[in-house]
Amino acid sequence: MATRLEAPAATGFHPFVANDEVLPEFTLRSVLVGVILGIVFGASSVYLALKVGLTVSASIPIAVLSITIFRALGKSSILENNMTQTVGSAGESVAAGVVFTVPALLLMGYSLDLSRTTLTALTGGWLGVLLMIPLRRALIVKEHGKLTYPEGTACAEVLIVGEKGGSQAKLVFGGFGLALLYKFLMSGLHLWKEYPEKALGKALPGATISAEVSPELMGVGYIIGPRVAGIMLAGGAMSYLVLIPTIVFFGSGLTEPLFPATKLIAGMSPGDARTNFVLYIGAGAVATGGIISLARSLPMILSAFRASVGGFKAAGETGVARTENDLPMNLVLGGAGLLWIILSAVIYFTAAELGFSVLAAGMIIAFGFFFVTVSSRITGEIGSSSNPISGMTVATILLTCLIFLVIGKVGIEARVVALSVGAVVCIAAAIGGATSQDLKTGFLVGATPRQQQIGLVIGVTTSALAVGWVLSFLNDSNTIYFPKEAPSYVSKTTGDETVALAGKTYRVHSVTEPIAGLLPGRYLVNEAGQIRFAIDPGVGGIETKKLVEAAGPVGGTPTGVMRGLDDQTYTVVSVGEGEAVAEYLVDAAGQAHYRLEKRDLPYSAPKASLMKLIIDGILTQKLPWGLVLLGMFISITMELCGVAALPFAVGLYLPFSTSAAIFVGGLIRWLVDRQADGAASEAEAEAGSGVLFSSGLIAGGSIGGLLLAALTVVAGAAAAQLNVAERFPALEHGRFSDLWAVAAFLALGVVLYRIARSSRIVMKS
Numbered sequence: 001m002a003t004r005l006e007a008p009a010a011t012g013f014h015p016f017v018a019n020d021e022v023l024p025e026f027t028l029r030s031v032l033v034g035v036i037l038g039i040v041f042g043a044s045s046v047y048l049a050l051k052v053g054l055t056v057s058a059s060i061p062i063a064v065l066s067i068t069i070f071r072a073l074g075k076s077s078i079l080e081n082n083m084t085q086t087v088g089s090a091g092e093s094v095a096a097g098v099v100f101t102v103p104a105l106l107l108m109g110y111s112l113d114l115s116r117t118t119l120t121a122l123t124g125g126w127l128g129v130l131l132m133i134p135l136r137r138a139l140i141v142k143e144h145g146k147l148t149y150p151e152g153t154a155c156a157e158v159l160i161v162g163e164k165g166g167s168q169a170k171l172v173f174g175g176f177g178l179a180l181l182y183k184f185l186m187s188g189l190h191l192w193k194e195y196p197e198k199a200l201g202k203a204l205p206g207a208t209i210s211a212e213v214s215p216e217l218m219g220v221g222y223i224i225g226p227r228v229a230g231i232m233l234a235g236g237a238m239s240y241l242v243l244i245p246t247i248v249f250f251g252s253g254l255t256e257p258l259f260p261a262t263k264l265i266a267g268m269s270p271g272d273a274r275t276n277f278v279l280y281i282g283a284g285a286v287a288t289g290g291i292i293s294l295a296r297s298l299p300m301i302l303s304a305f306r307a308s309v310g311g312f313k314a315a316g317e318t319g320v321a322r323t324e325n326d327l328p329m330n331l332v333l334g335g336a337g338l339l340w341i342i343l344s345a346v347i348y349f350t351a352a353e354l355g356f357s358v359l360a361a362g363m364i365i366a367f368g369f370f371f372v373t374v375s376s377r378i379t380g381e382i383g384s385s386s387n388p389i390s391g392m393t394v395a396t397i398l399l400t401c402l403i404f405l406v407i408g409k410v411g412i413e414a415r416v417v418a419l420s421v422g423a424v425v426c427i428a429a430a431i432g433g434a435t436s437q438d439l440k441t442g443f444l445v446g447a448t449p450r451q452q453q454i455g456l457v458i459g460v461t462t463s464a465l466a467v468g469w470v471l472s473f474l475n476d477s478n479t480i481y482f483p484k485e486a487p488s489y490v491s492k493t494t495g496d497e498t499v500a501l502a503g504k505t506y507r508v509h510s511v512t513e514p515i516a517g518l519l520p521g522r523y524l525v526n527e528a529g530q531i532r533f534a535i536d537p538g539v540g541g542i543e544t545k546k547l548v549e550a551a552g553p554v555g556g557t558p559t560g561v562m563r564g565l566d567d568q569t570y571t572v573v574s575v576g577e578g579e580a581v582a583e584y585l586v587d588a589a590g591q592a593h594y595r596l597e598k599r600d601l602p603y604s605a606p607k608a609s610l611m612k613l614i615i616d617g618i619l620t621q622k623l624p625w626g627l628v629l630l631g632m633f634i635s636i637t638m639e640l641c642g643v644a645a646l647p648f649a650v651g652l653y654l655p656f657s658t659s660a661a662i663f664v665g666g667l668i669r670w671l672v673d674r675q676a677d678g679a680a681s682e683a684e685a686e687a688g689s690g691v692l693f694s695s696g697l698i699a700g701g702s703i704g705g706l707l708l709a710a711l712t713v714v715a716g717a718a719a720a721q722l723n724v725a726e727r728f729p730a731l732e733h734g735r736f737s738d739l740w741a742v743a744a745f746l747a748l749g750v751v752l753y754r755i756a757r758s759s760r761i762v763m764k765s
Helices: 028-052 059-073 078-099 114-132 136-141 150-163 169-188 215-251 270-296 298-316 329-351 354-382 389-406 412-445 449-478 606-619 625-640 645-653 656-674 682-686 689-714 716-721 737-758
Strands: 197-199 208-210 480-483 498-501 504-511 521-525 531-536 545-549 557-563 569-575 582-586 592-598
Touching: 028 059, 028 078, 028 215, 028 449, 028 656, 028 689, 059 078, 059 150, 059 169, 059 412, 059 689, 078 114, 078 150, 078 412, 078 449, 114 329, 114 354, 114 412, 114 449, 136 354, 136 412, 150 412, 169 215, 169 689, 169 737, 208 215, 208 656, 215 270, 215 645, 215 656, 215 689, 215 737, 270 389, 270 606, 270 625, 270 645, 329 354, 329 412, 354 389, 354 412, 389 412, 389 606, 412 449, 412 606, 449 689, 480 545, 504 531, 569 592, 606 625, 606 645, 625 645, 656 689, 656 737, 689 716, 689 737
Parallel strands: none
Antiparallel strands: 197 208, 480 531, 498 504, 504 521, 521 531, 545 592, 557 569, 569 582, 582 592
16 A cells, blocks of 8 residues: 554554644535445345345445545545534434344334434444444544554455555446346346245255355455455255254154144245244354354453543543544433433333333443444454344343343333334444444544544434335335235224225234234234235245236146135136246136246345344243253354354355355455465455455445335336336246356456456555
């Protein structure tokens, strides 16, 4: 790099922009560009976190884009570029905190209320920024030279080199454009299948291998590296090549359903076996992996807290220098008090008990203070990517549920409140870590802390509004209605929410505990209170097929009966052979009314499923604990073998297709690193050309997925006309369709490899 940011003692440090030098910083254009980029990267982070349960830092790509955008607009200062990345970086952290927790409401049988999601994001984000203000001097200034804050340091290097004339924004733009084009060709035109899959058949019944050949997953794999990507793939192999075949092998001869399933294993597909059994094993593994990760960090957490409390107490001293000018301490205390009141009021609408609401809100403030402090120091030592946010959230929910259990609060309202506590603390901790990296960047380049803190509040506010909407949109656009019956169950629904389906009106009924063969969720009931359809959400859904209207005569082999969306019973007939088989619902005259299509489940929300499992496990004590314990001991076994349990457990929980695609990206990173001339510094690795191009792949693929989902909702007929595979079925169902899809994905990988190899470091001296 042209400029290296070494770490001398804080007292002798001189920032790039001197304290007495005044440059444009908090300008309208820097804030507006930051807001726009924050919304874009926040939306892509929602999409990514729902699919794979993780996000990647957006600060460096935003800094690179900011430099290029401002050059096009005219001369700009390094402090303006820093303000843009500060405002924009909030989106990724807000998205992570929201997606890791809030979708658990769907799994509990509630709707995903936009106002609740937005308010949760706002309060958590504001709390995280406020609590970091008095800690800045203790952690960023006084610990300079000890706490490196790798992403913040790398971002400062990018800004400084950009100020001197270097820029690699074309890498981010190139990755974005290529991923957008790739996504449109694959998911819009359907020129190749998105999920090439191979069942191992008689050799290993129940075993399947597959890959989701999406550009964003390749980008994730490149950024997280081969080690973590390989461990995730191993977890996926354990799930799809060991556990599911074992369940099929030993369970096929059973004559009764095995709890918690409600149908025979012999009649299950591999997806059914995963839904009914392996997801519980995976959730137990993820929970244990998170707790182990937290326990490993416990000494660091305790020392971080002790070292930072003094800085919090001393923060009332107001610095005179521009580079030491923070927002005042009375604003921090007043803001925290106001948030306590707001949170108490919000929780009261759920719990309807003032004392309990005030207690829960107080727990949010207390846990938030502790984990924001911890998050900041840990990111300073090991970086944001290794920050155990999910582990901190697990600890928060565990402690919250245990307190509720002691005071006798175990009803469904208490479960929702426990999730709310965990959600706000999770967002606050994520924002605390991101804020620390931004403030470190500002410290190195000579920014004004006060201006950055105001920018962070703006970024959190705008990102929270966008993140809540994107989450609700992705859920609603992928929600389906599927026939469901529970003859022994009659609902007592008296709510006003109704749904019109095929000319009939149904009431919406929430089931919050497993009963009469029904899983927690939302259902459509008729006037007699009978369950007729399940509302399977787009986020965390379980149905692998969906009903689509069809017409015309169909002849085939009858395989059973099923109700259509019009609540009429039809004969299910199978047409075709092999992968080209199609199923239709036909009437007595042989006329088709519906077609059964495969439904992809891209938004599994693994972290939210984990939070729901913990809450239910403690407060209801109604879980298949045998399966959960299997997962727990799998994680413990991996740790004893010297393998990080958490990425293995995440791979165990996620679809194999997701882990396989991520592994390809990690493999490309391994090939690039292996052929590098010399070892890159940590900061350089964070800003390498491959990382920037991968960031573009992630953003482009994610935004492409959002745009295609929007097109389907707004103009479904037009979107269907784009489907080339309808006219040329061999593209997605032919003999070589899987190989064709893999070839397209590998071609994208070759492009990534060549770009990463062409310039190992983003900016050279």
